[in-house]
Amino acid sequence: MKRGAMGQEQPPHYKIYVKMVKEVALDVKCTDTVDQIKSKIGSIEGIDKNHQALFFGGNHLENNNRLADYNITTNSSVDLYVTDGMQISVSIPSVGKIIKLNLKKSQSVADVKAEIEQKGGIPLDEQILMCGCQQLEDNKVLSQCGLSNGQPLHVLVRPTDKLRISVSVDVERTVNLDVKSWYTVADVKLMIETLEGLPARSQILMRTQPGGAETLKDTDTLQNQLIRNNDTLTLYQNIQFFVKTYEGRTLTMSMKTCDTVDEVMKKVEERSLAKAGVYYLHYRGRALCPGDTLHKHKVVNNSTVEARLHNSHVSMAKQKETLGS
Known part of the structure; x- marks a missing residue:
């Protein structure tokens, strides 16, 4: 052992390990008291020593006893339990x-911010946590902030300026965009036009919500639409195509790629006085199924769809033509 200034032998320093959420190594002496060990832990981890309970080999360590009293030697592991539970609003x-x-x-x-995000839905990086007039810094532990049980806090929400959003184009491919919260929907459409070559004027941006899909207005900002980081939008297109009827008429249709075959047939029936159930739509060698979207059948701008009579009605039409001649 080393001798001190008064000639007394000083015990050597050695390490013990305190098990918490993480393991912390402490430089100690066998003559150190449990209370001194708690003070060391408090200075490193910010845990008030009055809220620490130390155990070794299943024994609760008393504050006034020394490490040597418990035969705690070098490289021993001591368990720490923190008794500082509190509830805040x-x-x-x-x-x-x-x-x-x-x-x-x-x-x-x-x-705390992570728990607020989980329970309150406010992203961690958008929160400013306040106690009275004091802003609480992320790296501080609550004991350093002087918080007590039952003390109220409040959150100021500061929306993040930078956003990364995804745009699903016709449910076929996804485009990732780095945008600002103050960009308008029209700005986003111009970015998509640059990347994908889809004219901005033909684009329809939609967001799916619990109540259904909502079309976003060009003049609205992403912030006004409550669009957050990592949100996904869906893009459809306005297209113009032609429907050629059995009688030889050509109807010009302006619709969205998310519109269904049923909706197209309804317009055909309104404009050609065709009876419901008499016609079906045919495109690129296949019949279009009711309920399917135009996108699913890859109906594109300036293409032609045929409105054909069902077989039973074709026979009746031919008989009428024969009688008429």
């Missing part, structure tokens, strides 16, 4: 929510 005025969180003073502010 978090108010999120922008969405009218108040949520209760069960926390520990040893948790960081970033940990």
Whole structure:
């Protein structure tokens, strides 16, 4: 052993390991008390020593006892339990929510924000967590912020300026875009035109919500539409195509690629006075199924779809032609 200034022998330093959420190595002496060990842990991890309970070999370590009293030697592992549980209320005025969180003073502010994201739906990087007039820094633990059980916090929401969104083009391929929250829907369409060659004027951007699909207006910003980072939009196109009827008429149709075959037939019936169920649509060698979208059958701009009579009606039509001649 080394001798101190008064000639007394000093015990050597050695390491022990304290098991927490992570393992922390401490430089200690066998004469250190449990209370001193707790102070070391508090200075490193920010955990108040009054909320620490240390155990070794199943025995609860008393504050005034030394490590040597428990035969804690070099490279020993001591278990730490944190007894700092508390409940706080978090108010999120922008969405009218108040949520209760069960926390520990040893948790960081970033940990609290992660729980608010999970329970309140506010992305972590958009939160400013306030206690009174004080903004809480992400790297601080709650014990360093002076929080007590039952103390209310509130969240200011600061939308992120930069966004990464995905656009599903005709449910066929996906385009990823880096945008700003203040971009308008029209701006996004111009970006897609540049990347994909699809004219902006023919594009229809939609967002699927629990109540159904919603078409986004060109003049609205992404922020006004509550579009967030990693959201996915769906893009369809306005197309003009032609329907050639059995009688030889050609009808010009302006529709969306997400419109169904049923919707096309309804327009044909309205404009040609055809009876429902008499015609079916035929395109590129195949009949178009009711309920399918124009996109599914790859109906494109300036293409021609035929409205054909069902077989039974073809025979009747031929008989009428014969009688007429």
